Amino acid sequence: MSKKWQDIAQEKRQAVNSLLPEKWKTTKLIPPVSELPDVTNYAATFLSEKEREITAQYTASELVGKLARREYTAVQVVEAFCHRATIAHELVNCISEVLFSQAITRAAELDDYLRAHGKPVGPLHGLPISLKDQFRVKDAETSVGYVAWLGKKETDETESFLVKRLKELGAIVFVKTNVPTSLMAIETNNNIIGYTLNPYNRLLSSGGSSGGEASLLALRGSIIGLGSDIGASIRLPSAVSGLTGLKPSHGRLPYLGVANSMEGQETVPSVIGPLAHNVADLRFLFKSICQTQPWHDDPKVLPLPWRADEEEKGRESIKEGGLTFGVIKWDGVVMPHPPVQRAIQETISKLKAQGHEVIEWSPPAHQEAFEILWNTFAADGGTDIHATLSLSGEAPVPQLSASFGEVAGTLPIPTINDIWALQRRKYEYQTRYLAYWNSTATLTKPGRPVDALIAPAAPTASFLPGNGLYFGYTGVFNVLDFSVVVVPVTKVDKNRDPKVDGYVPAGDLDTLVWQQCMYFPNQTKDGASLLI
Known part of the structure; x- marks a missing residue:
């Protein structure tokens, strides 16, 4: 047995x-x-x-x-x-x-x-x-x-x-x-x-x-x-x-x-x-x-060494009058919690104080990128994941079943034509986003497109186990295939980040995430902290 x-x-x-x-x-x-x-x-x-x-x-x-x-x-x-x-x-x-x-x-x-x-x-x-x-x-x-x-x-x-x-x-x-x-x-x-x-x-x-x-x-x-x-x-x-x-x-x-799981999926790698x-x-x-x-051994790696010249260009831009940043305060889908909003605002203020320019970012809707990403994850209807689980008979943990179901067949399986259409949609979205980025040259003081974007890494500082709901703030950049770095800015502070009354959520997902604001004052002890 x-x-x-x-x-x-x-x-x-x-x-x-x-x-x-x-x-x-x-x-x-x-x-x-x-x-x-x-x-x-x-x-x-x-x-x-x-x-x-x-x-x-x-x-x-x-x-x-x-x-x-x-x-x-x-x-x-x-x-x-x-x-x-x-x-x-x-x-x-x-x-x-x-x-x-x-x-x-x-x-x-x-x-x-x-x-x-x-x-x-x-x-x-x-x-x-x-x-x-x-x-x-x-x-x-x-x-x-x-x-x-x-x-x-x-x-x-x-x-x-x-x-x-x-x-x-x-x-x-x-x-x-x-x-x-x-x-x-x-x-x-x-x-x-x-x-x-x-x-x-x-x-x-x-x-x-x-x-x-x-x-x-x-x-x-x-x-x-x-x-x-x-x-x-x-x-x-x-x-x-x-x-x-x-x-x-x-x-x-x-x-x-x-x-990896779902090996062979390359719509969003x-x-x-x-x-x-x-x-x-x-x-x-x-x-x-x-x-x-590594490009000599892995054919998927670009033959692109570390580019010291690009570093130097950035330093020169700073010397010549500073960099220009686009800022995403919210993505139109899920509103960041008060401490995340404060982190973004503090970042903007510090950059401006150092002579950098910051402009509002109004790109193609991030909701579309989130849909593209989710449809990519569900492109086999969860077949690969459930087939692997079935090898031992194990049950999916709640975080997995919430997306892919308790059993195989919960999600529909798209046709190959559906997947091709999804890949075309991604390419078209990337093209429109790039065109928008280039168009910001008309909005910046130097007359060049913005140098980089500032955005939340997530709408929340964290969440209770079982309450992870939204990854749109990060996922959009996987769809776009942009390089992104996360850096810590500040800590949650109940005195500086009071709950906002009267906020009207933009939709059901926004409602669920916004309700998690109450977790921080009610579910943590004094002295407990999270970094943003």
Whole structure:
């Protein structure tokens, strides 16, 4: 008799916990969520002074520099992050694969190499890096939240191309992080590891689908990581956890050998991108990957090196009178909550104070982009997801069934002609949006189109588990295939962000999201915070 899917999931969950060293576990000391919702500073209380220094005081490039100068050993650095990651998992449930043993062994090899040769292996020598559980890593499983995909460890042959390149650059993969089943949800929950909480307020969501990655980083259990994004998956988790996150355009970083659901869907492609604590680290990792010239191996990667000349053009524009920004205060579908509105306004004010120009953005309706994106996600009627679930017999978690139904056949299956029409619609929308962007040259002081856009990452600072409803603010840029970076601006402040009375929602979805405004004063304790 074959095992029940529940038993398989439980065994994996126990296996993950068993690989966390007992000497680092703090389970019995962790206060209940209601007593300590914000745990962003809690993990540090269990670390040595040296571990706190290693995990919290440096950028990734600074840490690599200290490793190259032998101020720290790679073993010291990896063990410090493994310790902090262990505590992070106990606090917010963020890890799907524990690779500490392999990481420490590799760190010792790198230390030996540095002593013997007097130089580092590469630009990422000794840098610990965490990966969303979508990247295939030798000797680890890759479930993408599916019970059916457990039980098979990756090999040299199946390891993701980008993972191989990171290792060649000197990086040390030490952990993989939790995702929603199939990746197709903006909350991180599955039947194996469970729900990943928000470190700034454990009553709320970490977002998805890179929620495990963002939560680990927010707790300094990692210094830098990689996720993927098809509608919100890097940017939303980054936004609700106070991180920087980059969604590049398609074809910039290699996807070769990375696991996914609905493989073959390319109407709106998923992309790989970094998450970190600052923009400098995003640049550092992205530039390091570009130096490997991945387009020689992955035919979908554009032969486009890091362009220092474009950076210099931006600096020159600032010197010559500043940049021009378009601003999206709301997308006409869902109104942002008061703290998000304040974050946008504060950003506008600061940019203007520095001499930059900001104009209102009135593009083709974002509602159309949201419809295109959803129709893309539903283009097979949920067949791929339900077929994979059926391999083990597992039931979809609520975040998945809300979109794709409890069983196969809930959604209609479009014809190939419907999909072609959808792709034409996307192309036409992209064309109209680009024409609008170019037309802003008539509105700006320099007489050129705006240099960049400012927009909310989401209408809410976060939401209660089960209440993730709208990803239109991020999803529009997947349809357009624009590069987007998320940066933290401010924190929710109940005194500065009072509830707005008398707002008339624009529709049913706007009503549902607007009603979530009440969650912050009523459902969190004083002192709990969220970053925007």
